[in-house]
Amino acid sequence: MKSAFTYERAGSPAEAVALLAKHGPDAMIWAGGTDMTLQWQQEKVSPTVCIDIRDISELDYIEIDNSGIRIGAMASLASLERSADRHHILTMLSDITKLMATPQTRTLATVGGNLCNASPAADLSPAFVALDATVKIFSALGARKVSMLDFFKGVNKTEVGPAELLEEVFIPLPDDGDVQASYKRIDRTVVDIALVNGSAAVTVGSDGVISKVGLGLGAVAPIILNAPDASAALEGLKLSDVTREKLAKVAAIAAKHAKPITDVRASAGYRQDMVEIMLRRSLEDSISKHGGTL
Amino acid sequence: MTVLKVNGRPVEISNRGDRTLATALREDLGLIGVRVSCAEGECGSCTVLVDNKPMTSCLMLAQQAKGKEIVTIEGMANGDDLHPIQQAFIEEQGFQCGFCTPGLILSTKAFLAENPNPTADEVSVGMSGNICRCGAYPYIVKAVLKAAELMDETATA
Ligand SMILES: Cc1cc2nc3c(=O)[nH]c(=O)nc-3n(C[C@H](O)[C@H](O)[C@H](O)COP(=O)(O)OP(=O)(O)OC[C@H]3O[C@@H](n4cnc5c(N)ncnc54)[C@H](O)[C@@H]3O)c2cc1C
Numbered sequence: 023m024k025s026a027f028t029y030e031r032a033g034s035p036a037e038a039v040a041l042l043a044k045h046g047p048d049a050m051i052w053a054g055g056t057d058m059t060l061q062w063q064q065e066k067v068s069p070t071v072c073i074d075i076r077d078i079s080e081l082d083y084i085e086i087d088n089s090g091i092r093i094g095a096m097a098s099l100a101s102l103e104r105s106a107d108r109h110h111i112l113t114m115l116s117d118i119t120k121l122m123a124t125p126q127t128r129t130l131a132t133v134g135g136n137l138c139n140a141s142p143a144a145d146l147s148p149a150f151v152a153l154d155a156t157v158k159i160f161s162a163l164g165a166r167k168v169s170m171l172d173f174f175k176g177v178n179k180t181e182v183g184p185a186e187l188l189e190e191v192f193i194p195l196p197d198d199g200d201v202q203a204s205y206k207r208i209d210r211t212v213v214d215i216a217l218v219n220g221s222a223a224v225t226v227g228s229d230g231v232i233s234k235v236g237l238g239l240g241a242v243a244p245i246i247l248n249a250p251d252a253s254a255a256l257e258g259l260k261l262s263d264v265t266r267e268k269l270a271k272v273a274a275i276a277a278k279h280a281k282p283i284t285d286v287r288a289s290a291g292y293r294q295d296m297v298e299i300m301l302r303r304s305l306e307d308s309i310s311k312h313g314g315t316l
Numbered sequence: 317m318t319v320l321k322v323n324g325r326p327v328e329i330s331n332r333g334d335r336t337l338a339t340a341l342r343e344d345l346g347l348i349g350v351r352v353s354c355a356e357g358e359c360g361s362c363t364v365l366v367d368n369k370p371m372t373s374c375l376m377l378a379q380q381a382k383g384k385e386i387v388t389i390e391g392m393a394n395g396d397d398l399h400p401i402q403q404a405f406i407e408e409q410g411f412q413c414g415f416c417t418p419g420l421i422l423s424t425k426a427f428l429a430e431n432p433n434p435t436a437d438e439v440s441v442g443m444s445g446n447i448c449r450c451g452a453y454p455y456i457v458k459a460v461l462k463a464a465e466l467m468d469e470t471a472t473a
Binding site: 024025026027028029031052054055056059060062063071072074076077100123124125126127129130213 | 331332333334336355356357358360363366369370371372374375376377379380382383423427442444445446
């Protein structure tokens, strides 16, 4: 049987965490509710209290300054979709949202909810990992920062503690040069989660040298993976020296980190082969966006 | 009791937390133009407008709609005068069995508010959250284009 629950509306992060502390572990946060309502109906979770944070408008923003891009946890996928003109990294994130769900679901669904649901196949997480994003987590004690990589703890498990709230995702922008990123996924139908996905973010300094490479591998482990050895294999190279063969090698090193499983959507072998291709294409795309010729 | 604003009027629904907006609209208010098909946010049949934005009411809790303006298909016509989008769907036969039509009409309203002069391709993408299981898509695209025309006429008239 679906659990019966009462409803509480939080008007601020402080109110939300106070309500969480007051009601205990069976009180659950509803942001857009696109994952929560389904999980409740499918009896995967049994909340006794719904804490609705939809109206916390102070967490609904997308801001850009010299240091980076800040996305509030309550920014909807629809507003991220409509932020494309504001920065080329937002263009790339906007393109990701267009792969996600449907227009009507994107108006409900939030960026914070996508991260906190912590699906290994979620679409925003690999790009945020590749972009070396950090998140801000709010509690009664104040705010703390966690790297996007360390945020994910397992399937549907994150760093967010029982009386905490995800507040913000911060994407750093380089002091020198620029960052370009790309995301690729394989899906079965239009409205379905990815079978496997991969993302790359490449920073090129004003001297034309690749100063930083971030990679994110999704749906090949319980959490999103990175691949520091593969990143290192590309860092320090001049943009003009990058070749298709080099990128293929980097993708192959990165794909070794994958620990895919077989499930109804795809076999482990298929995921293993495809994650390499997703990464290679993401790398090629990021290099091309920098004006690199391959 | 919880008061919601639906189709411009205050109405009362049960104050239970554990009910979706779709259920409250259908069962408490008899607004059965809200169609629930997949109940998983994929098909778009249950689309309503919440503060002018299209949302799948099967995924939203009824209590989350408190303080917002809800529009269902029942609120589209003005008395006996059909909304231009409804008129366009009739003129272009933008449906077969009609089950998905309310959701499509509400999606059209939100879509045209953002893009009043779309191309056929933009319509296809804009309507991609509404599944028509009869496959009347070519007629639906024509209906949305016709609706844009009719609304443009009403606006300039
Ligand atoms: C039809 C359909 C298609 C979908 N397609 C995709 C897809 O293609 N790709 C994809 O990645 N996802 C997809 N999803 C999943 C879902 O829509 C997204 O994960 C969405 O971004 C979740 O956001 P939400 O605000 O609705 O989260 P909710 O359902 O409100 O919350 C999700 C989880 O996060 C917790 N939570 C939410 N916000 C916070 C916060 N600020 N702090 C702490 N905890 C929080 C909740 O308690 C819950 O456990 C799809 C869902 C549906 C229904």
